[in-house]
Amino acid sequence: MALEHELIMYIDNVKDDKRFAHLNGISDLAKLMVQTRKHLSYPLIYRLLKLTLVLPVATATVEMCFSAMKLVKSDLRNQIGDVFLSDCLVSAIEKEAFANVSNDDVINHFQKMKTHMERL
Secondary structure, three states: OHHHHHHHHHHHHHHOOHHHOOOOOHHHHHHHHHHOOHHHHOHHHHHHHHHHHHHHHHHHHHHHHHHHHHHHOOOOOOOOOHHHHHHHHHHHHOHHHHHOOOHHHHHHHHHHOOOOOOOO
16 A cells, blocks of 8 residues: 555656656666655655566576576486585586686695595
């Protein structure tokens, strides 16, 4: 009900403001709301605009994660635990970040750990 009431007031307010007449899209509307400080007066409308702008990126990110999970959790790895699966997914999804880490760095880090018995 609050969103409906705020939307009615917002439409009446924006109709009278000529700065909102020639916008090219939702992103321009969100930017102009911040510039005119209307995002403070109409926080629910502004939140709705932000969610609309973020939705395509969030959807693509979730789809990428599920694609990685499909590759990692194959029939051969179907019995792995949640922690190991999570670790595998992080390394599969964040390939760019792990591309900068050398094998020597990983070996040195592992050797400095106190919980193993052997040196590599």
